[in-house]
Amino acid sequence: MEVRGKILAKKSDNKALKLSDDNWYNLNAPAIPYLEKMSKGDEVIITFEKKGVSRYVSKIISAVEAEPKETKTETTSSTGFACEVCGKELKDGRFKKCYMCNKKGLKPKDKAEEETPKTEKKHYYDNPEKTAQIQRGNALNAAATVASGQQFNDPEVAKQFTLILADEFLTWLRAE
16 A cells, blocks of 8 residues: 655654554565655655555656656757667767666667567467477377386287277377
8 A cells, every 4th residue: 555644753663653643554675765864844755565464565656756757758868869769979971879778778769660460470389390299299298107106018919009009199188
């Protein structure tokens, strides 16, 4: 749950605080350093879990920091060169992309590319021959597992039993 309010009081060891809703909140260990930076009267947004009658804070941020700030991205730069992907200013015209965009392998968005629907990738397993091979392998593995629990006097009898069982499993598997 998330609550917004002003800090009315805080414990000296920064493990608990009281908000303007007159409720006390216990802080989990990761949130304690953030409360140390705040003081009484600051407006905060906390995320907490309620366990019984206690409330345990997992995240605390200043309400001032949480408000979205308006940022303007400048497409023209003072040098006249900008990254073709993100618009960040470049020193000179040697490169078309900034370091981060180049490192991430990002490409500039092309309107024609966005309008064209993407074709579906063909998988290795979309081949009917591969599917049949996989089914045969699965059926043989299942038959061998069943046959391993049996006692056979002759290896030829064991082989015939396993193959007949595998054929039955394959028939059942293909019927699915």
